[in-house]
Amino acid sequence: MNNSNRKSALFCPxxxxxxxxxxxxxxxxxxxxxxxxxxxxxxxxVTQSQYCTEYSEIQN
Known part of the structure; x- marks a missing residue:
């Protein structure tokens, strides 16, 4: 499987x-x-602790 073509997606349960x-x-x-x-x-x-200082850090 080639992971370079994979896209991140979220699904609402x-x-x-x-x-x-x-x-x-x-x-x-x-x-x-x-x-x-x-x-x-x-x-x-998603719930994420605030150790990330910018929203862009959550995306990476």
């Missing part, structure tokens, strides 16, 4: 929405973490 990691997911931050929410239904898809 609640409604099945699919988009690339850099797509239209809604990002919010709390005191110690970031959350990516589904733009379709609002469910939290």
């Amino acid at each position: 609640s409604c099945g929405y699919k988009s690339s990691l850099g797509g239209d997911w809604k990002m919010s931050s709390a005191s110690d973490q970031y959350q990516l929410r589904c733009p379709n239904c609002g469910s939290v898809v």
Whole structure:
């Protein structure tokens, strides 16, 4: 399998929405973490601790 052609994608387990990691997911931050929410239904898809200082670091 050639991994150079692989694309990152997230799937919402609640409604099945699919988009690339850099797509239209809604990002919010709390005191110690970031959350990516589904733009379709609002469910939290990713929770990441705030050791990343920029959203672009989450994408890499």
